[in-house]
Amino acid sequence: MMMLIFVGLLFIAVGGYGFFRQRCFFKRAIMLRAVVVEWERCGYKALWAPVAKFEFDGQIRRVSGTYYSNRPPKIGSQIWVGVNPDNMQEARIKQNGETVLYAAFLLGGVLIIFFSIPLVVIKL
Numbered sequence: 522m523m524m525l526i527f528v529g530l531l532f533i534a535v536g537g538y539g540f541f542r543q544r545c546f547f548k549r550a551i552m553l554r555a556v557v558v559e560w561e562r563c564g565y566k567a568l569w570a571p572v573a574k575f576e577f578d579g580q581i582r583r584v585s586g587t588y589y590s591n592r593p594p595k596i597g598s599q600i601w602v603g604v605n606p607d608n609m610q611e612a613r614i615k616q617n618g619e620t621v622l623y624a625a626f627l628l629g630g631v632l633i634i635f636f637s638i639p640l641v642v643i644k645l
């Protein structure tokens with residue numbers, strides 16, 4: 522049963538780290554509008570990530586999303602892109618799916634611990 526608590530703590534650590542990293546990046550990023558120009562497929566699976574084009578410092582740039590979804594994004598739709606002010610070459614697409622994924626890890630870890638504590642107490 523202690524293994525379940527360890528797994529729960531691991532889920533909380535992964536979700537918390539990802540959520541914190543994402544929040545810190547977008548808190549200080551320069552937010553720009555971008556247009557989805559194509560989609561990128563993940564291997565042989567039917568998972569898609571948007572590829573967006575935006576203008577920054579007079580240059581046209583492209584950035585790929587890191588969160589893959591089972592629905593391809595609509596070409597021509599507008600999305601938000603964050604550019605790191607300390608490293609202008611680093612840009613990320615703001616995708617709500619990532620936030621949901623990190624929150625699911627956090628909540629899953631809390632639930633695993635919550636339901637495994639009574640099992641540990643009963644076993645003792």
